Amino acid sequence: MRIGIVCPYSWDVPGGVQFHIRDLADHLIALGHHVSVLAPADDETPLPPYVVSAGRAVPVPYNGSVARLNFGFLSAARVRRWLHDGTFDVIHIHEPASPSLGLLACWAAQGPIVATFHTSNPRSRAMIAAYPILQPALEKISARIAVSEYARRTLVEHLGGDAVVIPNGVDVDFFAKAEPRPEWQRGTIGFVGRIDEPRKGLPVLMKALPKILAARPETRLLVAGRGDEKEAVEKLPAELRPRVEFLGMVSDEDKARLLRSVDLYVAPNTGGESFGIILVEAMSAGAPVLASDLDAFAQVLDQGAAGELFANEDADALATAAVRLLGDPARRTELHERGSAHVRRFDWSTVGADILSVYETVTDGAAAVAAAEDPTEPGGLLARFGLARD
Known part of the structure; x- marks a missing residue:
């Protein structure tokens, strides 16, 4: 499977989301999948071979901390190029509601999108105010993951919809x-x-x-x-x-x-x-x-x-x-x-299998929809009546 993962926070500043994405990518690659991670990074930051830099990030107050995010016209162009070159089967966006690469990728991506929500902030006025802007992008998401019940609750209360809870993974x-x-x-x-x-x-x-x-x-x-x-x-x-x-x-x-x-x-x-x-x-x-x-x-x-x-x-x-x-x-x-x-x-043997199951569900669903829309494909309209060409 060709998997594109979008990291919202700067790769060179350690944090739980970056570690989660790094370990998820390593786990998927070890299983034989093709993985590319798009992340903000300074020019001098040494990057693993599977990470593509989206350019320098800037500090932004976010969720009670200061996150280094990447947003703007140049970032949007890099997101589109990465998506075009990757030809991914599934896009996995982390923190799509933050003003960073995740939201840009959500706007630009076509095909199955999985989103993971990490934030727990039950009184986020900013998230409520931004909902009308976020809604068109969030409606493109095929499946939602929350890393905890409290992240799921934040999602439900502020953005609507629901999510399956899959915790962060660790190599125990x-x-x-x-x-x-x-x-x-x-x-x-x-x-x-x-x-x-x-x-x-x-x-x-x-x-x-x-x-x-x-x-x-x-x-x-x-x-x-x-x-x-x-x-x-x-x-x-x-x-x-x-x-x-x-x-x-x-x-x-x-x-x-x-x-x-x-x-x-x-x-x-x-x-x-x-x-x-x-x-x-x-x-x-x-x-x-x-x-x-x-x-x-x-x-x-x-x-x-x-x-x-x-x-x-x-x-x-x-x-x-x-x-x-x-x-x-x-x-x-x-x-x-x-x-x-x-x-x-919380070991990756369990968490990774659960995430892969979500990927397979959304890609199978997208394939079924594509087949139904193509009358010549198995399961399509002409095929159902035995009229498809060989």
Whole structure:
């Protein structure tokens, strides 16, 4: 099958949607499909062979964050060229309601279109206001996927229609088989995310840290992600700052090793999350997870059965739970075992098969419609009456 995938966000800025698209493309290629991904990217960004650059992206406030998107006449021309050259059996557009390549591709594409909605934003006035503009493009979509029930709810409430829920995928074994690093073990808490994006929740964790260290002074916090490290610790007492180690941007391999090494992974995100791929990665690596009780996080963690939850933005609740878990190896082992079993439902072997099933449904439907409209094709009008030419 020839599959075209449209990524809305800049390929050179790591994020959950980009990782999902990258891993989906790798999975499909491994199965023997032809895949091309169209994505914004700076000229100097090294790209996998299956990624086609749509040009430089610009920062745009979107869904409580700043996304790097690509939109405009030049982008539209590149989208049309990519579609023409690709002759795809199916187009898979991610975030078609964002002002980026997905919407441009939705306007320009012909044939079967599958759309995945990642955003969870139940009070998006911008999406409501933009609906009259989006409607003609969205009506061309053959099938809709939402990465979680909360992304599906956002779609239903703002844009109408419905979607099948297929979660983000993870290569579970990649994380499960990573080698721990000894220097990252023994009394460590892990955090992975953009340091300077408040909704990722690092300020909440920093506020909880003094109470955690007062109870367990040997604890260290390992932070992986880009951002201003000095600003991140400026409200932390000077004597506690050495207990925080910033690792900067890490490779996928080192992220997996980090998650395999820590005693506890903390996800203090405060909002704007439709899924929580880092939770799935942490569970895949066997890390006990403590996360804010966002609806999407609760769903990923099986309502607290596969990981513990604390009240969102409550630093005291976070600290209390972290101190208890760090002092209870048996509970951490229990969370490790439950998480490792629960996370298998997110493996690409399952998620990829579900997405391929959607592709096959829309391409089979398009072929049936084409045959019905061509009177000489099997199933066409002339063929039904035995009048088609040989």
